[in-house]
Amino acid sequence: MDLAIFxxxxxxxxxxxxxxxxxxxxxxxxxGVMGILNLAHGSMYMVGAYLAWYFFQGTESFLFSAVISAxxxxxxxxxxxxxxxxxxxxxxHLDQVxxxxxxxxxxxxxxxxxxxxxxxxxxxxxxxxxxxxLTGVVEYPVYRIFVALFCVAIAxxxxxxxxxxxxxxxxxxxxxxxEMVECLGVxxxxxxxxxxxxxxxxxxxxxxxxxxxxxxxPGMGEHVLIxxxxxxxxGGMGSIKGALVGALLVGVVDTxxxxxxPDVASMIVYILMAVILLIKPQGLFSN
Amino acid sequence: MxxxxxxxxxxxxxxxxxxxxxxxxxxxxxxxxSKITTVVILAIFVMSLDYLIGRCGMVTLGHSMFxxxxxxxxxxxxxxxxxxxxxxxTFYICVIAAAIALIVGxxxxxxxxxxxxxxxxxxxxxCFYFFSDSIHWGGNDGLFIYIKPETxxxxxxxFDLDNVTHFYYFCLLSLFxxxxxxxxxLRSRFGRVMDAIRENPQRTTALGYNIFLFRLAxxxxxxxxxxxxxYLFALQYGYVNPSxxxxxxSGTALVMSILGGMGxxxxxxxGTLVYEGLHYSLEHLTEHWLLLMGIFIIAxxxxxxxxxAGFLESLLEKRS
Numbered sequence: 001m002d003l004a005i006f007x008x009x010x011x012x013x014x015x016x017x018x019x020x021x022x023x024x025x026x027x028x029x030x031x032g033v034m035g036i037l038n039l040a041h042g043s044m045y046m047v048g049a050y051l052a053w054y055f056f057q058g059t060e061s062f063l064f065s066a067v068i069s070a071x072x073x074x075x076x077x078x079x080x081x082x083x084x085x086x087x088x089x090x091x092x093h094l095d096q097v098x099x100x101x102x103x104x105x106x107x108x109x110x111x112x113x114x115x116x117x118x119x120x121x122x123x124x125x126x127x128x129x130x131x132x133x134l135t136g137v138v139e140y141p142v143y144r145i146f147v148a149l150f151c152v153a154i155a156x157x158x159x160x161x162x163x164x165x166x167x168x169x170x171x172x173x174x175x176x177x178x179e180m181v182e183c184l185g186v187x188x189x190x191x192x193x194x195x196x197x198x199x200x201x202x203x204x205x206x207x208x209x210x211x212x213x214x215x216x217x218p219g220m221g222e223h224v225l226i227x228x229x230x231x232x233x234x235g236g237m238g239s240i241k242g243a244l245v246g247a248l249l250v251g252v253v254d255t256x257x258x259x260x261x262p263d264v265a266s267m268i269v270y271i272l273m274a275v276i277l278l279i280k281p282q283g284l285f286s287n
Numbered sequence: 288m289x290x291x292x293x294x295x296x297x298x299x300x301x302x303x304x305x306x307x308x309x310x311x312x313x314x315x316x317x318x319x320x321s322k323i324t325t326v327v328i329l330a331i332f333v334m335s336l337d338y339l340i341g342r343c344g345m346v347t348l349g350h351s352m353f354x355x356x357x358x359x360x361x362x363x364x365x366x367x368x369x370x371x372x373x374x375x376x377t378f379y380i381c382v383i384a385a386a387i388a389l390i391v392g393x394x395x396x397x398x399x400x401x402x403x404x405x406x407x408x409x410x411x412x413x414c415f416y417f418f419s420d421s422i423h424w425g426g427n428d429g430l431f432i433y434i435k436p437e438t439x440x441x442x443x444x445x446f447d448l449d450n451v452t453h454f455y456y457f458c459l460l461s462l463f464x465x466x467x468x469x470x471x472x473l474r475s476r477f478g479r480v481m482d483a484i485r486e487n488p489q490r491t492t493a494l495g496y497n498i499f500l501f502r503l504a505x506x507x508x509x510x511x512x513x514x515x516x517x518y519l520f521a522l523q524y525g526y527v528n529p530s531x532x533x534x535x536x537s538g539t540a541l542v543m544s545i546l547g548g549m550g551x552x553x554x555x556x557x558g559t560l561v562y563e564g565l566h567y568s569l570e571h572l573t574e575h576w577l578l579l580m581g582i583f584i585i586a587x588x589x590x591x592x593x594x595x596a597g598f599l600e601s602l603l604e605k606r607s
Binding site: 084087093097099101103104233263265267281 | 340397404406409534538545578580581582
């Protein structure tokens with residue numbers, strides 16, 4: 001493997017990892033703060049991609065469809081939290097798993113009802129459709145670089161919100177001691193609604209930005225959900241920093257595995273996860 | 288008797304006679320007989336999951352791995368164009384599945400709760416991709432079983448696997464044996480320790496039990512039975528396919544087990560029957576049955592916490 005190909009693969013890996021981080025951060029945030037394992041998180045990614053396609057058909061403007069998809073996702077997240085998830089806080093993980101499996105069924109059915117089962121695609125927005133020349137012959141699409149930078153920006157924003165704002169302070173407090181936060185007079189249920197809505201929005205935004213890069217197919221949500229599980233298990237459940245490290249690790253390892261050992265590529269990340277769990281059963285960055 | 292309470296006895300005396308007579312009611316209709324055979328096989332699988340989750344407190348979302356392995360192991364081990372003995376391969380498959388479960392269990396049982404859910408899921412996915420990406424084991428399409436095994440013991444053959452009705456009765460007998468087996472395990476000293484571990488692992492450790500070994504043994508046992516169910520399924524349809532390993536199957540089995548009443552063992556049969564019955568009728572009602580099924584599952588979690596068995600027990604059992 002020469003240097004140019006290596007660099008391109010590294011970029012691919014980092015970009016895939018950053019996208020995974022965008023999805024996994026929502027999953028780990030919701031678990032860390034609320035103690036809810038949301039199996040339907042992958043479905044939100046799927047919803048994002050389909051919404052982007054739907055609005056792009058109507059408006060031909062990627063930016064507009066991205067914004068409106070994110071807004072709809074936020075509303076959807078708040079609605080789900082207020083009607084279903086809020087009844088699950090005192091129940092065990094098994095009930096949460098069951099509820100969110102039911103939600104996956106509903107989302108998959110709605111997807112096939114509303115948008116059919118054919119693969120769909122969204123065009124890369126014109127402003128980002130070019131390629132960058134890395135070396136003489138090797139090119140890299142601008143849109144992928146944009147996605148990577150966008151994910152970095154979101155990660156930075158998340159870091160800022162959690163570590164530097166009042167809301168972030170409450171989120172961190174809620175992670176370590178729910179009862180105490182409640183005793184201090186904070187409306188914890190409102191905090192939960194915000195966190196869940198934000199988690200859903202993160203997954204949906206990931207779906208929107210991924211839409212021009214991948215084909216939009218039924219079942220895309222489940223596939224990405226499993227990858228996210230690997231990410232958060234490696235990084236440590238509930239840790240945003242762990243999710244970032246885990247996502248980059250999974251992204252790079254998965255990308256290189258499919259080049260170096262294509263036959264067993266899809267197993268490599270799971271083996272990586274098993275090894276890490278053998279050494280640190282709670283993940284790399286667990287509290 | 289091995290039955291624990293009135294509800295189970297009631298269920299037992301209603302279900303098994305009806306199940307024995309079912310092929311007569313279905314007027315020898317092969318389609319329906321094979322349909323209920325699949326339900327019975329699935330009930331064995333759900334029962335092993337029910338034991339693992341409800342009685343041992345080990346929540347796994349990767350149980351379908353063993354179901355699939357049961358089928359794939361047969362295809363991998365048995366020569367393609369030779370008739371082999373059913374019992375010999377049953378033994379092989381159960382032993383190998385248990386051995387795999389022991390290895391997987393060492394990793395999985397280091398974790399608990401939410402981590403265990405996710406790591407079992409991930410390991411099952413690893414197995415799923417291994418078979419669906421493999422060129423040698425049929426990839427996405429799976430493999431056919433060209434010659435079904437014969438079932439003689441010392442030269443005496445009691446039934447024929449190709450005969451739909453014979454196979455149905457054999458699966459029903461297997462289900463009955465499973466129920467009796469789990470009842471015996473749960474009544475034994477081993478079962479009592481498992482109950483204690485589920486209720487309070489710390490105290491059980493303090494009593495001097497190595498809870499890791501008990502859990503590992505239970506995991507291996509339930510996995511071997513899960514593999515047995517998968518083996519029966521593969522023999523019934525004559526093929527194996529990666530969808531047998533899919534996480535959707537684990538999820539569905541979980542739903543069935545909870546629907547029936549977690550940890551009641553016999554509830555697994557009711558859960559499977561009701562879920563499959565519902566699935567079948569909704570599928571014929573509308574193309575978008577998945578939507579109704581999803582809503583049903585959500586409603587189940589919200590309203591019906593202890594499953595059908597729990598509901599029946601609250602009606603039939605004397606309040607103490």
